Amino acid sequence: YDLIGETLQPAFHLEIGLRLWKHLDEEELDGNLFLVLNQLQQGGPLIRDQKVRYDIAGMCIHAAEKAAARLSFPTASSYLQFAFELLGPNHWEEAYDLSLVLYNYSAEVEFAQGDSPRVDRLLDDVLSSAKESQDKIRAYTTRVYVLGARGNTDEAISIGICCLKMLGVNVTPRCHKFHLAWSSARVARKLKGKSDPMIKRLPRMQDVHKLASMQILNMLFLNTYLGRKELFPFVVLKMMKLTLTHGLSAISSVAFAGYGALLCHSGKIEEGLRFGKLALEMVEEWNAQSFQSRVGAFVWGSIFVHARPFTESLEKLKEGYHLGLQTGDLEFALQNGALHTVFLIDSGTRPMSFMIRQLNEFNDLAALHGHPKQLDALTPMLRAME
Secondary structure, three states: OHHHOOOOHHHHHHHHHHHHHHHOOHHHHHHOHHHHHHHHHHOHHHOOOHHHHHHHHHHHHHHHHHHHHOOOHHHHHHHHHHHHHHOOOOHHHHOHHHHHHHHHHHHHHHHHOOOOHHHHHHHHHHHHHOOOHHHHHHHHHHHHHHHHHOOOHHHHHHHHHHHHHHOOOOOOOOOOHHHHHHHHHHHHHHHOOOOHHHHHOOOEOOOHHHHHHHHHHHHHHHHHHHHOOOOHHHHHHHHHHHHHHHOEOOOHHHHHHHHHHHHHHOOOHHHHHHHHHHHHHHHHHOOOHHHHHHHHHHHHHHHHHHOOOOHHHHHHHHHHHHHHHHHOOHHHHHHHHHHHHHHHHHHOOOOHHHHHHHHHHHHHHHHHOOOHHHHHHHHHHHHHHO
16 A cells, blocks of 8 residues: 555545445445445545535435434534535535535534534525525524524524424414413314324324424424423424324324323323323334433423332433433433432432532533523522532
């Protein structure tokens, strides 16, 4: 290899990458994707054909998705950066769909690693370059999450409700008891006579607009719970209605967890426990690891505590904290962590110094990633113990 010379080595790597790409079948290419792209990346500047560059950029996005699925966000980010380097100056016109996916996914991966101004720049580029309103939904969904994490709850909720309206889904900002009772009764009627196996046999949600609506509602889930509690039941009930009307999705697990918590809060403990259990089963059966932290926070922190010793929840909440960090769901990682500490205080099994140290760790993490709502929740506990 050293005999080739440094100036020829990029061309050598490029030739290896191109030959592998050409001769591997689809399954073999998928299994060796990282190897192929690492070869192509070393010769990237030598690729002249713009169509080839766009095709490789598409492979980079797929590689990033595989890396993120393994919770390796820095690796995912490196492949996305290579994809950006391959874009042409007129990529929004020449490769519109590719550009839309790349910018959206890059913003999501960037934020999963920690907040930065680049997240806003990527989302702004999508919103200014998208040709149709529907093409802006994913960027708006990410913006709702980002704004909520930064503590801009009202703006996040406002954008979320507007996006839902664009998709034909209305969430009323009016929080009268009459509207809540009416919405609850509608969901109860749809559930009447349906056993857990019957609910699990509901068809998969196929409507892309309804799937997008579920994703936006999922973003509003914690925003309303922490910042606008009067809106939280409406978000949960809308998720339940979409699930029961249009079919199941992985996000339905979040809906069941939220619905179970609402039932427990209203005194219907047995029904609440049923939907908490159903939520956990959905996560497992749908392999919905990315939702496990938020489902667990509600099931182990708000539902099962009504019927089981809260000490049973300790290990699960700790697991939810670590899983939230791994999957990039920092808000619910901190929610699990805070609940874990509260339950530890009640159990009296650990010295106060340990719990103060643990809360300080969560507090520093929230401050580092710019999550003021979580800071607001943690700070009073710290002050009380100090």
